[in-house]
Amino acid sequence: xxxxxxxxxxxxxxxxxxxxxxxxxxxxxxxxxxxxxxxxxxxxxxxxxxxxxxxxxxxxxxxxxxxxxxxxxxxxxxxxxxxxxxxxxxxxxxxxxxxxxxxxxxxxxxxxxxxxxxxxxxxxxxxxxxxxxxxxxxxxxxxxxxxxxxxxxxxxxxxxxxxxxxxxxxxxxxxxxxxxxxxxxxxxxxxxxxxxxxxxxxxxxxxxxxxxxxxxxxxxxxxxxxxxxxxxxxxxxxxxxxxxxxxxxxxxxxxxxxxxxxxxxxxxxxxxxxxxxxxxxxxxxxxxxxxxxxxxxxxxxxxxxxxxxxxxxxxxxxxxxxxxxxxxx
Amino acid sequence: xxxxxxxxxxxxxxxxxxxxxxxxxxxxxxxxxxxxxxxxxxxxxxxxxxxxxxxxxxxxxxxxxxxxxxxxxxxxxxxxxxxxxxxxxxxxxxxxxxxxxxxxxxxxxxxxxxxxxxxxxxxxxxxxxxxxxxxxxxxxxxxxxxxxxxxxxxxxxxxxxxxxxxxxxxxxxxxxxxxxxxxxxxxxxxxxxxxxxxxxxxxxxxxxxxxxxxxxxxxxxxxxxxxxxxxxxxxxxxxxxxxxxxxxxxxxxxxxxxxxxxxxxxxxxxxxxxxxxxxxxxxxxxxxxxxxxxxxxxxxxxxxxxx
Amino acid sequence: xxxxxxxxxxxxxxxxxxxxxxxxxxxxxxxxxxxxxxxxxxxxxxxxxxxxxxxxxxxxxxxxxxxxxxxxxxxxxxxxxxxxxxxxxxxxxxxxxxxxxxxxxxxxxxxxxxxxxxxxxxxxxxxxxxxxxxxxxxxxxxxxxxxxxxxxxxxxxxxxxxxxxxxxxxxxxxxxxxxxxxxxxxxxxxxxxxxxxxxxxxxxxxxxxxxxxxxxxxxxxxxxxxxxxxxxxxxxxxxxxxxxxxxxxxxxxxxxxxxxxxxxxxxxxxxxxxxxxxxxxxxxxxxxxxxxxxxxxxxxxxxxxxxxxxxxxxxxxxxxxxxxxx
Numbered sequence: 001x002x003x004x005x006x007x008x009x010x011x012x013x014x015x016x017x018x019x020x021x022x023x024x025x026x027x028x029x030x031x032x033x034x035x036x037x038x039x040x041x042x043x044x045x046x047x048x049x050x051x052x053x054x055x056x057x058x059x060x061x062x063x064x065x066x067x068x069x070x071x072x073x074x075x076x077x078x079x080x081x082x083x084x085x086x087x088x089x090x091x092x093x094x095x096x097x098x099x100x101x102x103x104x105x106x107x108x109x110x111x112x113x114x115x116x117x118x119x120x121x122x123x124x125x126x127x128x129x130x131x132x133x134x135x136x137x138x139x140x141x142x143x144x145x146x147x148x149x150x151x152x153x154x155x156x157x158x159x160x161x162x163x164x165x166x167x168x169x170x171x172x173x174x175x176x177x178x179x180x181x182x183x184x185x186x187x188x189x190x191x192x193x194x195x196x197x198x199x200x201x202x203x204x205x206x207x208x209x210x211x212x213x214x215x216x217x218x219x220x221x222x223x224x225x226x227x228x229x230x231x232x233x234x235x236x237x238x239x240x241x242x243x244x245x246x247x248x249x250x251x252x253x254x255x256x257x258x259x260x261x262x263x264x265x266x267x268x269x270x271x272x273x274x275x276x277x278x279x280x281x282x283x284x285x286x287x288x289x290x291x292x293x294x295x296x297x298x299x300x301x302x303x304x305x306x307x308x309x310x311x312x313x314x315x316x317x318x319x320x321x322x323x324x325x326x327x328x329x
Numbered sequence: 330x331x332x333x334x335x336x337x338x339x340x341x342x343x344x345x346x347x348x349x350x351x352x353x354x355x356x357x358x359x360x361x362x363x364x365x366x367x368x369x370x371x372x373x374x375x376x377x378x379x380x381x382x383x384x385x386x387x388x389x390x391x392x393x394x395x396x397x398x399x400x401x402x403x404x405x406x407x408x409x410x411x412x413x414x415x416x417x418x419x420x421x422x423x424x425x426x427x428x429x430x431x432x433x434x435x436x437x438x439x440x441x442x443x444x445x446x447x448x449x450x451x452x453x454x455x456x457x458x459x460x461x462x463x464x465x466x467x468x469x470x471x472x473x474x475x476x477x478x479x480x481x482x483x484x485x486x487x488x489x490x491x492x493x494x495x496x497x498x499x500x501x502x503x504x505x506x507x508x509x510x511x512x513x514x515x516x517x518x519x520x521x522x523x524x525x526x527x528x529x530x531x532x533x534x535x536x537x538x539x540x541x542x543x544x545x546x547x548x549x550x551x552x553x554x555x556x557x558x559x560x561x562x563x564x565x566x567x568x569x570x571x572x573x574x575x576x577x578x579x580x581x582x583x584x585x586x587x588x589x590x591x592x593x594x595x596x597x598x599x600x601x602x603x604x605x606x607x608x609x610x611x612x613x614x615x616x617x618x619x620x621x622x623x624x625x626x627x628x629x630x631x632x633x634x635x636x
Numbered sequence: 637x638x639x640x641x642x643x644x645x646x647x648x649x650x651x652x653x654x655x656x657x658x659x660x661x662x663x664x665x666x667x668x669x670x671x672x673x674x675x676x677x678x679x680x681x682x683x684x685x686x687x688x689x690x691x692x693x694x695x696x697x698x699x700x701x702x703x704x705x706x707x708x709x710x711x712x713x714x715x716x717x718x719x720x721x722x723x724x725x726x727x728x729x730x731x732x733x734x735x736x737x738x739x740x741x742x743x744x745x746x747x748x749x750x751x752x753x754x755x756x757x758x759x760x761x762x763x764x765x766x767x768x769x770x771x772x773x774x775x776x777x778x779x780x781x782x783x784x785x786x787x788x789x790x791x792x793x794x795x796x797x798x799x800x801x802x803x804x805x806x807x808x809x810x811x812x813x814x815x816x817x818x819x820x821x822x823x824x825x826x827x828x829x830x831x832x833x834x835x836x837x838x839x840x841x842x843x844x845x846x847x848x849x850x851x852x853x854x855x856x857x858x859x860x861x862x863x864x865x866x867x868x869x870x871x872x873x874x875x876x877x878x879x880x881x882x883x884x885x886x887x888x889x890x891x892x893x894x895x896x897x898x899x900x901x902x903x904x905x906x907x908x909x910x911x912x913x914x915x916x917x918x919x920x921x922x923x924x925x926x927x928x929x930x931x932x933x934x935x936x937x938x939x940x941x942x943x944x945x946x947x948x949x950x951x952x953x954x955x956x957x958x959x960x961x962x
Contacts (some may be wrong), residue, residue, distance in 0.1 A: 014465050020535035021474075026481055136365075141616065145608025147558050149565055150580065157589050157597075168590070220698075226741040229696055231728045231758040231806060240754075244745050256467050262664075263472030267562050271584070281473065282566055285480045293480050300473045308468050320745055320789040 445506025
């Protein structure tokens with residue numbers, strides 16, 4: 001129980017911290033970018049947009065504390081500001097469209113990557129003498145050092161430009177109607193193959209090597225040797241005794257890696273012009289759409305923190321030492 | 330049983346001064362094939378970065394050659410769409426990438442080590458506050474935060490980028506150093522040093538830090554790799570002063586000028602492969618350090634060689 | 637069961653490890669027999685090869701350790717000529733083992749019942765899940781643990797309870813031989829006593845043979861009918877426990893071990909250690925491995941390996957007993 005409360009407290013606190021960083025950052029910057037920006041947009045925007053912008057960036061005479069409170073209030077009530085680039089569309093309605101794409105692409109590729117990487121790690125750990133065991137660490141290290149966005153560029157060049165097997169980018173073909181119809185789903189799946197493969201291979205090596213090393217440790221544990229001695233069937237020994245224990249640290253690293261995975265995904269989305277939150281953030285930066293930048297960052301942070309909480313809860317499900325409130329966790 | 334046997338084969342009474350320890354730690358690095366390959370790759374790029382004006386045949390920013398040329402004898406990596414020599418850009422890009430990567434890697438490690446040591450030594454309250462901040466920086470998606478900061482900074486120099494990367498990327502190291510400080514801090518000789526009245530600061534630097542040499546080395550490499558990837562990612566998004574020459578900005582211009590769509594593979598392959606090779610050299614050296622400091626993995630390797 | 641057929645028969649067993657410093661002879665040409673319904677002790681210092689010998693008997697040598705010579709027969713069957721499947725069935729059915737660090741011998745993510753059921757159902761193919769659960773409950777009661785702990789996970793149990801459960805798992809299939817490798821080392825004194833009593837009870841009712849491995853000489857002499865002493869991988873003495881009341885007619889090393897037991901005299905505790913350190917197994921001394929520490933060592937000891945000589949119903953590997961032996 002203490003574990004759950006601790007995790008929840010951390011979730012709430014880190015959420016609050018992300019929200020606050022989002023509020024403070026533009027105000028901390030040297031030379032007050034809001035002021036500069038304000039000067040730049042003078043005459044380009046309608047007066048009501050200027051007023052909204054003034055409000056949003058604290059160029060009013062309210063004390064900072066009041067601004068902070070009204071910012072928080074806005075977040076809770078869903079008033080996240082209005083987009084500059086598409087004034088006066090609320091940023092929430094734009095972001096609402098991009099989030100499902102990212103969850104589908106990044107979530108899907110990551111779950112598959114963890115699953116297959118872990119399975120291969122188990123396999124490699126007990127096929128110790130094979131070629132796989134000697135070549136995998138090296139080849140996966142190469143993948144680990146490769147920037148994901150560069151891999152994405154090479155894949156586009158080879159498979160989309162040279163061979164023409166896959167589309168060059170975007171989330172779906174322009175001749176399908178977005179909605180719940182088979183043509184659209186087919187097109188979306190087809191467009192997600194290359195970026196999906198990029199993210200899949202980007203993560204694979206880490207999970208594989210991590211699981212392999214955990215397995216090597218666990219296979220040396222007394223309870224595994226004891227289980228072997230008492231005649232437990234090899235497959236049950238491998239999974240219920242060794243892998244189940246070896247998977248726990250894997251899950252901890254996964255919780256910590258989510259932020260990293262999302263970071264890599266932002267760049268991959270940009271390379272593929274994939275209509276997710278990463279591209280959204282990049283577009284906002286390019287068009288200096290500050291409300292969009294802030295909202296995108298906040299949404300990414302919230303998504304990552306939530307995913308993190310889910311993994312922590314899953315961990316508790318799998319480890320009885322936490323589930324039953326043991327002292328030595 | 331293994332442990333007991335190990336005990337008998339260990340030389341007894343050998344001195345463990347910090348220098349000696351560093352030497353003992355570095356020695357097997359040269360005996361390891363992977364580490365040697367990593368170090369050679371790394372040195373090649375470091376030399377290229379140091380002697381760039383002599384190696385690069387042309388001014389990297391001089392747009393004076395026929396544009397979009399495939400590699401020839403004069404331009405071994407071809408030219409860009411504005412007629413700049415890709416090979417010269419590649420060589421000049423090495424310096425910026427390596428300096429920023431390593432600078433940020435070392436700075437990251439220093440921040441992480443400091444916070445880790447303080448966490449491990451200070452009382453519960455300081456530790457839980459620092460622990461929270463560390464965990465926060467661990468889970469927050471670093472690149473998204475960097476992008477937001479850069480968006481407000483507009484056209485930051487590569488060095489500014491390195492600084493910001495270090496300021497946001499220290500958490501992993503801090504976590505490792507904190508737990509090491511805890512486990513080392515409970516060893517008998519540290520307790521003895523504390524009881525004999527040595528100050529916390531002295532104990533930190535004379536008893537604990539020297540035992541972390543390998544972890545520090547490993548952290549510098551890991552952090553440098555992360556910094557190189559983050560820096561080139563930011564530059565690729567155009568968030569670094571676009572007039573600077575780094576591998577990341579080369580990729581930015583290549584992508585932006587449609588190198589992917591007009592078949593100018595010679596333009597985007599060199600910088601990407603450069604990043605990958607430097608990264609690979611760091612991973613290789615790190616892998617060797619891991620094996621040296623991680624007895625169980627080392628034993629497995631040895632076992633494999635003996636059949 | 638024929639009283640004269642040994643449960644365990646070791647014939648010239650050697651085990652060596654590969655190490656960076658060279659091959660380590662952890663067990664060196666050991667031969668011994670254990671008969672049904674007896675408790676035999678195996679005593680030696682850390683690194684003398686006793687745990688390695690136990691693992692060799694169980695066919696559980698790991699990684700770079702391997703049997704380099706000899707035969708291990710349990711109930712007359714050579715366990716090193718069995719296939720994997722046959723061995724998996726044979727082990728635990730006929731012989732089982734309580735591990736040195738039995739505290740860590742239970743899987744942290746499975747409850748006690750699951751780990752007991754796993755053992756039973758791996759060997760009793762026809763056994764239903766229900767019957768296995770019923771048997772687990774009986775086994776737990778056998779080691780005096782309330783059956784409500786069937787649902788508990790290892791971290792919820794004390795060290796003593798975990799050790800009892802490991803013992804219950806070891807006797808679950810009523811084996812003929814149980815190897816106990818330092819079964820009480822990690823426990824506090826009071827718990828040690830109750831565990832030893834439990835072991836003795838179980839042995840009396842189930843009549844299995846025990847090979848009790850320990851560095852605690854007094855514990856072994858108390859519990860066992862005969863004792864084997866190991867030094868630097870060699871079995872240097874086999875003696876009946878009754879003969880261990882005097883130092884006379886024992887190996888000088890055994891005499892040292894006997895003197896190392898704290899003796900409570902009128903108002904004083906006298907403890908004497910054995911001077912020197914155990915030898916380096918990579919580079920054993922020529923002749924008798926014990927000669928650098930032996931107060932009686934003479935020329936022969938430094939050049940010739942001693943043979944086993946019969947002394948008072950036992951066997952001693954020492955040059956001092958040459959005349960009485962031949």
